[in-house]
Amino acid sequence: MNPQQLTTVQAVDNAFIFILGVSIFMLLLITGLMVYFVIRYSRKRYPVPLSQKDQNLWLEIVWTVIPTLLVMAMFWFGWEGFLTLQRIPDGAIQVNATARMWSWKFTYDSGKSSGKLYVPVGTPVKVKLESLDVLHAFYAPAFRVKRDVVPGMTTWVWFEAEESGSYNLFCAEYCGVGHADMITTIEAVPQAEFDQWVIFSQPPVVDGEILLDRYGCLSCHSLDGSASVGPTLQQIAGRITKVKRGAESLELRVDRDYLRRAILDPEAEIVEGFAPIMPPFAKGSLGQDLDRMLDFLMTGESIAPLDGEQIAKEQGCLGCHSIDGSALVGPSFKAIFGRITEIEGRGGITVDAAYLRRSITHPEAEIVDDYPSIMPVYDQLTEAELNALVDYLKGIK
Numbered sequence: 035m036n037p038q039q040l041t042t043v044q045a046v047d048n049a050f051i052f053i054l055g056v057s058i059f060m061l062l063l064i065t066g067l068m069v070y071f072v073i074r075y076s077r078k079r080y081p082v083p084l085s086q087k088d089q090n091l092w093l094e095i096v097w098t099v100i101p102t103l104l105v106m107a108m109f110w111f112g113w114e115g116f117l118t119l120q121r122i123p124d125g126a127i128q129v130n131a132t133a134r135m136w137s138w139k140f141t142y143d144s145g146k147s148s149g150k151l152y153v154p155v156g157t158p159v160k161v162k163l164e165s166l167d168v169l170h171a172f173y174a175p176a177f178r179v180k181r182d183v184v185p186g187m188t189t190w191v192w193f194e195a196e197e198s199g200s201y202n203l204f205c206a207e208y209c210g211v212g213h214a215d216m217i218t219t220i221e222a223v224p225q226a227e228f229d230q231w232v233i234f235s236q237p238p239v240v241d242g243e244i245l246l247d248r249y250g251c252l253s254c255h256s257l258d259g260s261a262s263v264g265p266t267l268q269q270i271a272g273r274i275t276k277v278k279r280g281a282e283s284l285e286l287r288v289d290r291d292y293l294r295r296a297i298l299d300p301e302a303e304i305v306e307g308f309a310p311i312m313p314p315f316a317k318g319s320l321g322q323d324l325d326r327m328l329d330f331l332m333t334g335e336s337i338a339p340l341d342g343e344q345i346a347k348e349q350g351c352l353g354c355h356s357i358d359g360s361a362l363v364g365p366s367f368k369a370i371f372g373r374i375t376e377i378e379g380r381g382g383i384t385v386d387a388a389y390l391r392r393s394i395t396h397p398e399a400e401i402v403d404d405y406p407s408i409m410p411v412y413d414q415l416t417e418a419e420l421n422a423l424v425d426y427l428k429g430i431k
């Protein structure tokens with residue numbers, strides 16, 4: 035048998051079922067014979083021993099050889115299983131898993147990332163495991179894999195889902211107060227669906243970027259976050275931006291419609307801090323190119339679904355902060371926006387968007403009275419994700 039052909043489930047189950055089977059057989063055999071002999075050869079029935087023999091060579095050989103073979107077979111099943119778990123089959127796809135207190139993040143070669151582990155059915159998946167902080171463990175019982183995720187060290191597991199479905203994925207190493215909430219799922223989906231899921235997020239870079247350059251957009255708007263004549267286009271999708279519409283000043287979220295307006299009628303809404311100097315593009319003059327540029331600009335949004343609640347769940351915020359007013363490890367999110375909160379050594383401050391952002395990206399700088407300073411730093415969120423999260427918090431009444 036070639037261990038390469040086994041799945042991790044078969045590898046572990048073979049050893050487990052064999053050992054369990056032998057154990058049950060032996061239990062029944064030994065218990066049965068014992069009871070039988072106790073009754074059959076009781077002293078009442080045979081007050082005097084029937085035989086004076088104290089040796090039987092063949093019996094000795096049989097009960098030495100059979101158990102030896104059984105134990106060696108157990109070892110063989112275990113060893114083959116162990117090798118199967120170690121050898122990654124050819125054609126496995128790789129997913130990078132990052133564990134942190136107290137969430138999982140899975141990143142794919144396409145650049146897409148997710149809090150759930152999406153895998154295609156019927157394809158082996160190698161999961162590279164890294165920890166950003168403390169010891170965690172990747173545990174997927176349905177696939178019989180469990181491995182420590184060690185800070186400063188790279189470990190990995192592989193498995194293959196044979197049927198589509200949603201499977202539990204746990205952290206199996208106590209890693210602090212949020213350990214029990216470090217749960218997510220492995221979503222096994224048909225290959226076609228998986229391909230679409232992964233590709234959907236692949237930025238149509240060439241197209242849109244070339245067009246932006248061709249129309250001269252990039253001479254005033256950077257793609258790398260640096261300020262220029264106009265606002266940067268880096269991660270513009272979903273950004274909360276302050277604009278002046280006539281005499282009115284308002285905050286809005288950058289979506290497709292806003293970008294369309296900003297290109298076709300730039301004077302109507304001027305982003306705060308910038309001069310109203312962008313030349314308009316006449317309606318129709320861009321043709322289909324407009325949509326292609328909008329696709330490009332909105333890409334960031336499709337990479338990270340900008341649902342603040344989703345982000346809060348995926349990042350594990352809700353493991354420590356309730357939304358119903360109850361105090362957990364951290365202060366509740368219920369009606370947090372506008373609340374007066376006591377900061378250690380600083381006194382009361384009003385919770386606004388700027389404070390919420392600071393408390394996510396630099397949680398240790400301002401500690402709320404009566405709470406321990408244990409929140410991990412969340413500096414890997416994109417600008418758009420941060421905005422969505424703050425928006426979500428604002429909305430919790």
Ligand code: CUA
Nearest residue numbers: 170205207209
């Ligand atoms: Cu991570 Cu327990």
